[in-house]
Amino acid sequence: MSASRSITLPYADRFAEIETSLPGGGAGWLSTLRRESISRFNETGLPSPKVEAWKYTNLNALAQLDLRPAGAEHAGMSVAVTEVPRIDGAHRLVFVNGRFRSDLSGIEGLPPGVELTTFAAAADSRADFLQAHLGQVAQTNGHAVVNLNTAFMGDGYVLTVPEGVEIEAPVHVVSAFVPGTDGAALAYHPRNLVVAGPGSRVTIIETHLSLVSDSPYWANPVGEISIGRDAEVRHIKIQEESLAASHLAFTRAHIEAGGHFDSFVMTVGAQLSRNEIQVILDGENGTCRLNGVYLLRGRQHADTTTWIDHAKPHCDSDEVYKGVLDDRAHGVFQGKITVRRDAQKTNGNQLNRTVLLSEKAEIDTKPELEIYADDVKCSHGATAGELDENSMFYMRSRGIPQKEARTLLIRSFVEETLEEVAQAEARTYMERKLETWLQKLHREGDAQ
Amino acid sequence: MPPVTETIDHVRSVTEQKYKYGFVTDIETDTVPKGLNEGIVRFISAKKGEPEWMLEWRLRAFRLWQTLEEPSWAKIGYPEIDYQDAYYYSAPKQASDRPQSLDEVDPKLLETYEKLGIPLREQEVLAGVAVDAVFDSVSVATTFKGKLEEQGIIFCSMSEAIREHPELVRKYLGSVVPYSDNYFATLNSAVFTDGSFVYVPKGVRCPMELSTYFRINAAQTGQFERTLIIAEPGSYVSYLEGCTAPMRDENQLHAAVVELIAMDDAEIKYSTVQNWYPGDEDGKGGIYNFVTKRGACRGRNSKISWTQVETGSAVTWKYPSCILQGDNSVGEFYSIAITNNFQQADTGTKMIHIGKNTRSTIVSKGISAGRSDNTYRGLVRVQPKAENARNYTQCDSLLVGDQCGAHTVPYVECRNRTGKIEHEATTSRISDDQLFYCTQRGMSAEEAVSLIVNGFCREVLQELPMEFAVEAQKLVGISLEGSVG
Numbered sequence A: 001m002s003a004s005r006s007i008t009l010p011y012a013d014r015f016a017e018i019e020t021s022l023p024g025g026g027a028g029w030l031s032t033l034r035r036e037s038i039s040r041f042n043e044t045g046l047p048s049p050k051v052e053a054w055k056y057t058n059l060n061a062l063a064q065l066d067l068r069p070a071g072a073e074h075a076g077m078s079v080a081v082t083e084v085p086r087i088d089g090a091h092r093l094v095f096v097n098g099r100f101r102s103d104l105s106g107i108e109g110l111p112p113g114v115e116l117t118t119f120a121a122a123a124d125s126r127a128d129f130l131q132a133h134l135g136q137v138a139q140t141n142g143h144a145v146v147n148l149n150t151a152f153m154g155d156g157y158v159l160t161v162p163e164g165v166e167i168e169a170p171v172h173v174v175s176a177f178v179p180g181t182d183g184a185a186l187a188y189h190p191r192n193l194v195v196a197g198p199g200s201r202v203t204i205i206e207t208h209l210s211l212v213s214d215s216p217y218w219a220n221p222v223g224e225i226s227i228g229r230d231a232e233v234r235h236i237k238i239q240e241e242s243l244a245a246s247h248l249a250f251t252r253a254h255i256e257a258g259g260h261f262d263s264f265v266m267t268v269g270a271q272l273s274r275n276e277i278q279v280i281l282d283g284e285n286g287t288c289r290l291n292g293v294y295l296l297r298g299r300q301h302a303d304t305t306t307w308i309d310h311a312k313p314h315c316d317s318d319e320v321y322k323g324v325l326d327d328r329a330h331g332v333f334q335g336k337i338t339v340r341r342d343a344q345k346t347n348g349n350q351l352n353r354t355v356l357l358s359e360k361a362e363i364d365t366k367p368e369l370e371i372y373a374d375d376v377k378c379s380h381g382a383t384a385g386e387l388d389e390n391s392m393f394y395m396r397s398r399g400i401p402q403k404e405a406r407t408l409l410i411r412s413f414v415e416e417t418l419e420e421v422a423q424a425e426a427r428t429y430m431e432r433k434l435e436t437w438l439q440k441l442h443r444e445g446d447a448q
Numbered sequence B: 001m002p003p004v005t006e007t008i009d010h011v012r013s014v015t016e017q018k019y020k021y022g023f024v025t026d027i028e029t030d031t032v033p034k035g036l037n038e039g040i041v042r043f044i045s046a047k048k049g050e051p052e053w054m055l056e057w058r059l060r061a062f063r064l065w066q067t068l069e070e071p072s073w074a075k076i077g078y079p080e081i082d083y084q085d086a087y088y089y090s091a092p093k094q095a096s097d098r099p100q101s102l103d104e105v106d107p108k109l110l111e112t113y114e115k116l117g118i119p120l121r122e123q124e125v126l127a128g129v130a131v132d133a134v135f136d137s138v139s140v141a142t143t144f145k146g147k148l149e150e151q152g153i154i155f156c157s158m159s160e161a162i163r164e165h166p167e168l169v170r171k172y173l174g175s176v177v178p179y180s181d182n183y184f185a186t187l188n189s190a191v192f193t194d195g196s197f198v199y200v201p202k203g204v205r206c207p208m209e210l211s212t213y214f215r216i217n218a219a220q221t222g223q224f225e226r227t228l229i230i231a232e233p234g235s236y237v238s239y240l241e242g243c244t245a246p247m248r249d250e251n252q253l254h255a256a257v258v259e260l261i262a263m264d265d266a267e268i269k270y271s272t273v274q275n276w277y278p279g280d281e282d283g284k285g286g287i288y289n290f291v292t293k294r295g296a297c298r299g300r301n302s303k304i305s306w307t308q309v310e311t312g313s314a315v316t317w318k319y320p321s322c323i324l325q326g327d328n329s330v331g332e333f334y335s336i337a338i339t340n341n342f343q344q345a346d347t348g349t350k351m352i353h354i355g356k357n358t359r360s361t362i363v364s365k366g367i368s369a370g371r372s373d374n375t376y377r378g379l380v381r382v383q384p385k386a387e388n389a390r391n392y393t394q395c396d397s398l399l400v401g402d403q404c405g406a407h408t409v410p411y412v413e414c415r416n417r418t419g420k421i422e423h424e425a426t427t428s429r430i431s432d433d434q435l436f437y438c439t440q441r442g443m444s445a446e447e448a449v450s451l452i453v454n455g456f457c458r459e460v461l462q463e464l465p466m467e468f469a470v471e472a473q474k475l476v477g478i479s480l481e482g483s484v485g
Helices: A010-021 A028-044 A060-064 A119-125 A127-133 A144-152 A389-397 A402-418 A424-444 B003-015 B038-047 B052-067 B107-115 B120-127 B145-150 B158-164 B166-172 B183-191 B432-440 B445-461 B466-483
Strands: A067-069 A091-096 A115-118 A157-161 A171-177 A185-188 A191-196 A201-210 A217-219 A222-227 A232-240 A245-255 A260-267 A272-281 A287-296 A301-310 A316-325 A330-339 A346-356 A362-371 A376-385 B029-031 B090-092 B130-135 B138-142 B154-157 B196-200 B210-215 B226-231 B236-244 B252-254 B257-262 B267-275 B287-297 B303-310 B315-318 B321-324 B330-339 B344-347 B350-353 B359-368 B373-382 B390-399 B405-414 B420-429
Touching: A010 A028, A010 A067, A010 A144, A028 A127, A028 A144, A091 A115, A115 A119, A119 A127, A119 A157, A119 A191, A127 A157, A127 A191, A144 A222, A144 A245, A157 A171, A157 A201, A171 A217, A191 A201, A191 A232, A201 A245, A222 A232, A222 A260, A232 A245, A232 A272, A232 A424, A245 A260, A245 A287, A260 A272, A260 A301, A260 A424, A272 A287, A287 A301, A287 A330, A287 A402, A287 A424, A301 A316, A301 A346, A316 A330, A316 A362, A316 A402, A330 A346, A330 A376, A346 A362, A346 A402, A362 A376, A362 B390, A362 B420, A376 B405, A389 A402, A402 A424, B038 B052, B038 B183, B052 B166, B052 B183, B145 B154, B154 B158, B158 B166, B158 B196, B158 B226, B166 B196, B166 B226, B183 B257, B183 B287, B196 B236, B226 B236, B226 B267, B257 B267, B257 B303, B267 B287, B287 B303, B287 B330, B303 B315, B303 B344, B303 B445, B321 B330, B321 B359, B330 B344, B330 B373, B330 B445, B330 B466, B350 B359, B359 B373, B359 B405, B359 B445, B373 B390, B373 B420, B390 B405, B390 B445, B405 B420, B432 B445, B445 B466
Parallel strands: A067 A185, A091 A171, A157 A191, A171 A201, A185 A217, A191 A222, A201 A232, A217 A245, A222 A245, A232 A260, A245 A272, A260 A287, A272 A301, A287 A316, A301 A330, A316 A346, A330 A362, A346 A376, B130 B210, B196 B226, B210 B236, B226 B257, B236 B267, B252 B287, B257 B287, B267 B303, B287 B315, B287 B321, B303 B330, B315 B344, B321 B350, B330 B359, B344 B373, B350 B373, B359 B390, B373 B405, B390 B420
Antiparallel strands: A115 A157, A362 B405, A376 B420, B029 B090, B130 B138, B154 B196
C-alpha cells in the first residue's frame, strides 16, 4: 500500500559528467557546495505526491523526460534581439537556455555602487561576495528541487544595491529557451541573487519564455532576495513558457526591519509549473505583498505555493492570488502563514479566488494558518466556482452577448489584481498577455 | 491594573483548578490480561457471543492492523503508544445478567451518574431522554426502550444488535467506515467492545433525543466504541453523545468509530459533548482520543448534521465527515474545540460532494489557551459529477495567552465548475476594546470574557439540542473559567 515518497530523477546522475564545466570549475567552496547539494538530492530524489507539500503536483512525467543539462554549446543559438520581449527603459539581461547573452543584453547608467553581473561572472570575479551570500537566504536543505538547483546552478543574475541607492529603471531579466540542434530536452537551473542594502529600492522584472513552442525543457530557477533595513524590492515575474515546458521556481526573500517585499507573478505558460515563494519577515515593521494571477487552459498544471513566516512583531503581510481555469487545467494554491511566538501585532491576510470555466477544470486550494502568538489578526479566504451568475444576468439583460459578458467579467476579475502592479510598463505588458488569453478564449469559447 | 493583566492572573489561578469530574468508582471488573493478539480478539468476540462472520471481520481487521503504520500527519505529539500495554476488554460484573430497569442497576453506578450530574431517574421523567449508559464498554441501562419499540425504533447496545439484529448489522457495519479505513478505525474494528446501535424505520420521527453517556472507568482500559445509526427513508433521529472521565495518571487510549447512514429524505443529527480527562496542568495524563466519525447521505434530500463541543482529552484526533452521495443532500459540521494547558486538538471535517445540488456548511470555533495547540483540519471536495454543489466554511480561532497555538489547515478541491465554495478563516484574540466596553458597563473581567467567548461560539452552541445546550454552555463556562477569564 505504501507508495514511495520519492521519484527517481535519472538526470541527477549527469552531475559527475558536467561538474567541471559549471561555474566554479569543480574545485573550491562552490564545488563543495554543489557536491553536498547533489548528495542531499540523491538521498531524497524528487518528492512524490506522498510528500505533503507536493500533494497536488506530480513530478513523475518530468522525471521521465530524457533531460540533458544545458551547456555552453546550447547558449549560442541564433536569436534576434527583436524576438526577445522588451520593457522600455529597463536594464536588460538576457539568458538563453540558462546562459547569459551579452549581445542581447543592455545595461546602461546604473547608479554608482550598484553591481549587476551574472552568476557565472561573479563566481570568478566576486567569489568572496558570492560565498558570503549564496545560500544565506535559501537555506532549505530539505527542499529537493532547491538542492538540485544548487548542484547544477549554471548562471543567473547577481544584483547588489548599496545603502540608500534607488535604481529608478527596472531591471528586466529575460530567460529564454531555444532548442539545441541535437533536439534534446534541456534542463537549466538559473540561480539569482539580490542583495538590497538598507534604504535601497529596486524593481526587478523577470520574463520566462520559449522562442519555439513544441520542444520539452525544464527551467528550474532559484532566487534569493535579501532586503535590508527599510529597503524595498519589487519583483514581478511573467511566466509564459511554452506549453511543452516544465517550470519549477523557488524564491525566498529575507526582510529586515522596515523592509518591504512586493511580489507579483503572472502564470500563463508551461505544461507543468510551480511557483514557490517563501518570505521571512525577520525585523519589526516589515511588510510584504504577494499577488498573482494564473490563466490556464488545455492540460496546464500550475501550482502556487507560498509561505509567509512572521518571525518578528508589527509586520504586515497581504496576499491575493486569482486564477481562471479553462479546459482541463489544474490549478493548485497552497498558502501558508506562520506567526511565531514573539510576532505580536501581526496582520496577515490571504485570499485565493479561482474561476472555473469548464467542466473538466480543477482547483485544489489549501490556505493554511499556523499561529503561535495571541495578539494577531490573521485571515484567509478561498473561493472557487463559476463566474457570478447575477453579474452575468445583469449584462445579458442589457443586451451583451454571453461570450462578451464572460470576457468582460474575467477581465475585470483579473484586472483588479493586475492594477496592484505599480510598474506601468510591466503592467501594460501583462495586460497584453491577458488580452491575448481572452481573445483565444473568445475565439474558441462556445458559450453554452 | 488593566483588565488584561487581571484576566491573565485569573486564568492562571483558575487553570490550576482541579478537574471537577475527577473521581474513581470502584467496581469489580471482568478484565483480560494486558496486550493485544488474536487470542484477545477471539476472547472479546466469544465473550459477546458473536456469530462467526463477526469474528472473521474482526480478525481480518486485526491482521490488517498489524501491517499498518500509525499516522503521523496530524499536528499532535504524544509519547509512543504501547498497544501491548493496555487492556482491551473490561466489563461490569453483571454483564451476563443485565438489568431490566433502573432499579436493578448497581446503586454504585447510579451514584456515579449522579456525581456527573445525570440522574437517570430524573432524566427519565423530566427530559424524556432514553439513556444507553455505557459504563466501561458494556451497556448497563437502557431506558425508554419500550416507548421506542412501539414505533419500531431499535436503540440498543452494539453487542445486543449483533445478537438480535444480525442482518442489519451485517449489512451496514463497515459500510461507511470500512475496517481498512485507517489505523485507528482498523484497531477499533478488531477490538471494539460495545457502543450504540440505532435503527429508525421508514417514515418514523424519533419522538425523543437518544443519548449515551460514555465513561471510562477502569484504569488503563482502552475504550473502543462502535456506533451505528441507520435512518430509513423519511425518518429523523437526533443522537446525543457526551462523556466525562475520572482523573487518571496513565494515558488512556480511546479509538471510537461512528457510522451514520441516512436514506432518502432522512435526517440524522449527531451532537457530542466531549469532556474527557485532559491531563493535569503539567500535561501529565489525559485521554488520547482518536475517533473516526463518518456519515453517508445515501439518499436524495438526506441530511447529516454533526455538532461537537470538544473540551476534554489530552490529544484529540477527530474528523466527523459527510459523504454527500444523494442528490440534494446536506452535510453540516458545527464545532467548538477548546484546548488548555498542554492539550492538543487536531479536529475538523470532510465534506465529500458526490451528488447533484449537495450542500455543506462548516462552522468551526477553536479556542486555545495555556500551552495548547488547536488545529482545524478540513477537506471540502467537489467531485466532477456534483453539479451545483455548494459549500460555506468558516473557521475562527481565538487565542488566549501567548504560549498557545491556533492553526488552520483547510483543503479545498473543486472538480466541477458549477460548484461554489467559500472558505473564510480568521484568527484573533479578545480585543482590549471589547473587554473595556464590557467592564466599563460594570461587568467583571471574567464575566466579560465569558460573555465574549460565548458570543464567539454562539453559532455553534445554538445548533445543540435543548438537552445538551445547558450542559455545553456550562462546559464552555468551566473551560473558560480555567482558561480565558
